[in-house]
Structure formats: structure tokens, C-alpha cells
Amino acid sequence: MSIQIFGMAVSRGVAIGRAVLVASSRIDVAHYFVPAEQVSAEIERLRQARDAVVAELAALKADLAPDAPPELPALLDVHLLLLQDETLSGATKQWIAERHYNAEWALTAQLEILARQFDEMEDDYLRERKADVEQVVERMLQALARASGRMRPSLDAGLRNGAVRDFGGEEPLVLVASDIAPADMLQFKRSVFTGFVTDVGGTHSHTAIVARSMDIPAVVGAREASRIVRQDDWLIIDGDAGVVIVDPPRIVLEEYRFRQRHSELERARLDRLRNTPAVTMDGHAVEMLANIELPSDAPAALQAGAVGVGLFRSEFLFMNRGDDLPGEDEQFEAYRAAVIAMNGLPVTIRTIDIGADKPLDRLSTAELRHGHALNPALGLRAIRWSLSEPGMFRQQLRAILRASAYGKLRILIPMVAHLSEVRLTLQALARARQQLDDAAKPYSEVELGAMIEVPAAALCVGSLLRHFDFISIGTNDLVQYMLAIDRADEAVAHLYDPWHPAVLQLIAHTIATAARMRRGVAICGEMAGDPEFTDLLLAMGLRSFSMHPSRIATIKQRILRADTRRLAALLPKVLEADDCATAWAEALRTAAP
Ligand code: PEP
Ligand code: MG
16 A cells, blocks of 8 residues: 655655665674675575574573473474574565665564564464564674674665665665665765655754765655565655655655656756856856765766865765774865866865764764763764864864865855954964975865854854955855754754844844945855745845755856846845745745836
8 A cells, every 4th residue: 555654855766676775774794785696605604694693592402401491392302493484584584685785774674574564463373473583683783793703783774885776786776774874875876776765864964964965856844654565565755745655556656767767867957058058048157066975076066067166075085994093195186176176176175074964983082081062063073072072173284284285275164253262263264384394295275264153153244254264154054043943953953034124134234244244155054955045045146056966056046147236125025024935936026026
């Protein structure tokens, strides 16, 4: 029977594929795809683990004390029978052979199917046999872990080590999980999934942002999805409407396939705008910049027609690294790679924005000292984190400065709020330059920018701008902190409202102040890549937009059709309105030529 699950749309388009469930099992295992040529060896691994468990249970049975309760040998017999049962071992083999799942994943996938069947049984006695299957699977997992000479790997280890990309199957796959950390999303960039669904998350969480950057359809906050969807179900992920359809009827499937083809055509049409300069109808040039997470994203930025990188989220270099964080040389290589890939176009590197929904694997010095943050979004994140790790901060600044010898680089400081933070940042930068001078390492001039993400910084942007060459408004956080809404929490996601008059007034004030002081101002939050806001931001005077490469063509199309003089005239009344979204739509409609 077909089921619809409603969540939040975070990345547009339609994906159709077989569900791959991770993280739904109570047992932590690695998930990775086995290369085709190793499938038989993987099945052999499973067989050996089963034989080991059979031997283990037989030994246990033989060693039972004569006065042991009579249920015990009977129980061991049940477990031995289960081990031979086709519904467990045969079906598990099939997951490996057909889907190329690793043995642990195949076992837990099959366990899930059997557990559901047990749950649906009327008979209490039979229903309780589920525990036996779980115990048998647990033993098999232990045997597999022993055989590979390591502890059972953590749930996401397989995803993290990138093994997911080795899949050679034919049917498209979509990922369903309770939650996916931003760091794991990064691995999916190179993986096989054509869409994903999570139970939790908000539209502006970093997980959602990375999904958008991958340009694959995604729905988050679909609460029950990982419970309702079963391994291998056919799913439609409607990333425009935020709906997931499980087991769709043929007619619905056809309708969605039609929509898929239509959006491919639309995309091909927009691609033709790639080399067209973004100039409004009344002749204002608009800078289209790209947001990237890794140097390897730079070619996609160029391909999309970006004229530079407006936001390189450098913290992604530090994720999935355990204790082995990248040192100065490794960072330098990464920044230099981005600069070289951008071929003379400017690259804006944001210093590490760790904390909140992007934790490091290892604890920071402050965390070791004070324990975990009570409220990470309001705690030690971004520049606060860097200033609490002065050695690491200077190391990053030196790496960026060294890369500046190879192209046009700008440094962007996240989450600035206090002038004292500005002072300390300038001191750190001066010291990093001095250290490079002492070591005779070359570097060039770099511009220094501040991210405006905290309402206090936006209100006092005039005083901040006395110390910075440019600013970039991080609307994702600005909305979060302005409205006191955790951007990653789906329970309050409906209140996360970039159209709130207070938010828009503050953005307008920030842009106007920067323009008055003749300093560069960009927006690098998700609003910049959302066509609903393009006209409004142009009306506010914004001329520099930074977004995921996949959004550039759509926004450029809006810019090419815009007349900024006409739009600017509409702005004051809209900013005063109670409902800015409706007021803006109304103003555009009545002013249409
Ligand atoms: C923002 O807050 O708008 C921003 C661009 O930074 P991030 O999303 O990485 O916090
Ligand atoms: Mg931010």
C-alpha cells in the first residue's frame, strides 16, 4: 500500500529509487558497498561467521551443567535452527549478492525485516521470538568483528570512510536515515544516492545546506520516515513539496517521471545562462559567487559561471578526522588548490566555524576544561572557538596567508559580535604575518571580512566596518539568532522565518550602512540562492550574492529580468508591513509593467 510522509523540502527536484535505510537498526554497524569482485568473498565472510557462531553455540550446549534449567538447551537449539534458517541466512546473502551491502549491513537489514514481521504477529509467544533473532544476529556481528580483527565499527564508519561510493548496482538508491551529520553528508557528495530523507532536521541546518549543494532532492523533518520505510521499498522523494511517497502506484510513478524529465530540460535551459554576465535590466552588474565546502567543489563553481568563491566553509576540512586534524601544510595545500582551481578569481576563505551542529570529532581544549556546551548554538562556536584555540587559529591564518601567494584570497571571520573579538583577530593576523616573515615564507595582501550573523553585529555594523574591508551577511544564522530559533531543530522549524519584518529591516540596514561606507557587502546565507528573495535583496541594494553553484543559474535569470529602480521604490512600504511576504508579492504584482 502506498503511503505519503510529509516533511520539509530542503533541496529541489524529484528522486525515485530504492530505499537504503541506515541508522534505523538498534545495532551499530558499518554500512558500505562491496565492490562486485569481492561479493563472493563477502558471502564467504558471512558463512564463516555463521559457522563460528554454530560452533560457539554447540560448545555452550555441550558445557551446560547437568542441573541447568531445561529451557537453556532448548533455547540454544532454537538459535542453532535460526542460524540455518533461509529467512535469515539466505536473505542476508541476497542483500550482499544483489545490493552489494557489506555482511554487517546485510544482516541488520534482514534483521529489520524479520523484526517487523515478528512485531505484526498476533501470537504473544511467537512475537517474543524476535529477541532470539536479535541475539543470533548480535552473535554473528560479534563473530564478523572478531574475524576482521577489530571492534565493531560505529554506525557511520562505513559512510565516513567513503566506501559508499563503490557501489556498482543498477537501480537508483535513495538514503533514509533518522539523522545525518553534516560531516556524513560530505561523504554522500561522492556517493551513489540520488536523494535522501531524514526524520529530523531543519531547512537551514548544515545537513540541509550540504544536500542543496549536492543538488539532489531531499526532505528533512519527515519524523517517522525511518520507521515507516522498509529496506528496498520504492520511494519518490518530492524535494519541491517536501513529500515522500512510499511504494507509489504506477500512475503516480509515471507522473513523477514526467516531472523529472521536465526539470532536466529546465536545467539544461538554465545552463545556457552560464556565461551571460549577471546584469539587471537597468544596467547594474551583480556579482555571482559560489559557496563551497571543499577545494574539490571549485570546478563546479566555475562550471556554474561563478565569478569567485564567496564562502569556503573551511571547517569541512576538519571533519571526519578524529584526532588527526589538518596541520598548517595540509591546510595550505587545500587553500592553494582552491585558489589555483579558481584560476585567478577571488576565493573567500571563512576561518573555521566549528561548534553547534558542526562539532569536531575530538573535544576542544575548552570542552575538555568545561565539559560539553549546554547550548551549542549559543556557545563556543566560530570565532569564539578559534580565539579559544589561539595556536590553531594562527596556524589556519598562516596557511591562508601562504595560499594568498598563488591568487586572490580574502579571509572571512564567522560570527563576530564583539569589538574585543575583532581586536584579538587582528592581533592574531598580525602575529601570523610576523611568523611568516620570520620564516621567509611569501604571502600577498588579503582583504579581511566579517560575517554578519549576530543581530548585535548587524546593529553595530558601522563600527565593525571601521576594521574590515568587507562584510558578508550569514542570513542562516542571523535568522536563527534574531528569532531565537535553533536552525537544526524541526520542532521550531515553522517559526524559522526569513520574511520576519525584524529580519528584513536588519538586513536592509546592514546593506545600506555598508553601501554608505563604501564597503563590499554580500549575502552568503541560503537567502542569496532562494529566488523568492532575489528581487527584494536587489531592492535593498545588494549587488553580491554567494550561493551553491547549483543555484546560480536560477538566481541569474531573476537578476536579468530585474529593474532595480522600480524594485527599490517598492521597498520602504514593504519593510513597514506586518506580513512582508504578502506585502512584497502584492507590491510586485501591482507594479508589474
Ligand atoms: C550563514 O549563517 O548564513 C552562513 C552562511 O554560515 P553557515 O550556514 O555555514 O553557518
Ligand atoms: Mg553561519
